[in-house]
Amino acid sequence: MTRSITEWVNVTNDVSIIARESGEVWFHTPSSSNLDPFATPMTGVGSPGSTIGLLDGAINLGFAAIEKRLARPELTIAAYIVALVGAYHTSVDTPRNLRRAASRFLELGRPEVAAYLEERAREETGHDRLALKDLRALGVLGERLVANFIPEGIKPLCKRFDDLCAEDYPIGSIGYSYCLERIAALKEKSDIEKVRTLCPEGVDATRFLRSHSSLGSEASHVEETITFVASLPAVDRISVVQATYQSALIMAEGYNHELLKSEKELLEEIRQAVGEALPYSRGPVPSGLDEVGARPVA
Numbered sequence: 394m395t396r397s398i399t400e401w402v403n404v405t406n407d408v409s410i411i412a413r414e415s416g417e418v419w420f421h422t423p424s425s426s427n428l429d430p431f432a433t434p435m436t437g438v439g440s441p442g443s444t445i446g447l448l449d450g451a452i453n454l455g456f457a458a459i460e461k462r463l464a465r466p467e468l469t470i471a472a473y474i475v476a477l478v479g480a481y482h483t484s485v486d487t488p489r490n491l492r493r494a495a496s497r498f499l500e501l502g503r504p505e506v507a508a509y510l511e512e513r514a515r516e517e518t519g520h521d522r523l524a525l526k527d528l529r530a531l532g533v534l535g536e537r538l539v540a541n542f543i544p545e546g547i548k549p550l551c552k553r554f555d556d557l558c559a560e561d562y563p564i565g566s567i568g569y570s571y572c573l574e575r576i577a578a579l580k581e582k583s584d585i586e587k588v589r590t591l592c593p594e595g596v597d598a599t600r601f602l603r604s605h606s607s608l609g610s611e612a613s614h615v616e617e618t619i620t621f622v623a624s625l626p627a628v629d630r631i632s633v634v635q636a637t638y639q640s641a642l643i644m645a646e647g648y649n650h651e652l653l654k655s656e657k658e659l660l661e662e663i664r665q666a667v668g669e670a671l672p673y674s675r676g677p678v679p680s681g682l683d684e685v686g687a688r689p690v691a
């Protein structure tokens with residue numbers, strides 16, 4: 394009888410994530426006792442069932458750090474515009490960054506990792522244009538807005554990805570991408586509908602959101618990443634899960650920072666960046682958004 398695969402990764406001093414192929418996941422406090430089977434790093438093979446448990450466990454743990462401070466504002470057009478600016482900045486350098494990491498893996502003699510990253514780079518190409526088109530559809534000078542404005546909470550995210558892709562061994566870039574895409578893939582049709590009700594009559598400003606939701610390509614990107622990560626050696630899977638956790642911490646703080654801004658602050662940020670006020674102003678959407686829908690679009 395073949396034994397079911399169990400994977401584990403220590404992500405903080407006192408928390409390890411343990412996941413079974415069956416889908417069972419739990420958090421564990423490592424002990425120095427010889428009897429703790431999870432005290433030393435895993436060395437075995439992975440499986441999609443246990444790898445997804447580790448990756449999603451890492452995201453949940455990262456977001457749990459801000460759970461009590463989580464902002465749940467009603468979405469407004471100004472907040473959506475700022476979220477699109479964030480989406481632009483988290484997308485614009487992605488293909489270049491991924492290709493940089495891919496060439497490093499080629500140098501390191503890891504063509505399979507390079508091929509995976511190249512493929513991701515191809516898939517992500519042009520996503521910044523979707524955000525720009527959405528901004529233009531909303532009557533905003535998109536190019537000028539993104540050139541003059543990076544939302545404060547988004548800066549650390551962009552920096553994190555730049556840094557991970559520039560590392561000597563840039564495997565952590567996969568953890569960051571997974572985190573971003575997994576969160577996007579949680580968005581459902583109803584989240585897109587809520588944004589539509591906010592947009593002016595006849596305006597489609599949900600191109601980026603649609604493609605970065607359960608309706609777009611994100612769901613398949615997430616699945617492909619899980620299968621790929623599960624095929625990596627244990628030492629790489631450990632690094633990817635640790636980078637996923639670190640990225641989730643940064644994303645949680647960054648998104649929350651943006652969500653905590655008042656409507657007045659958001660409108661002022663936009664006005665300063667484009668040199669004029671928004672062409673129109675609309676109130677909040679009629680119904681409150683749930684936690685996932687209220688998060689930035691990327």
Ligand SMILES: [Fe+2]
Nearest residue numbers: 484517520605
């Ligand atoms: Fe994308």
Ligand SMILES: [Fe+2]
Nearest residue numbers: 574610611614
């Ligand atoms: Fe994607």
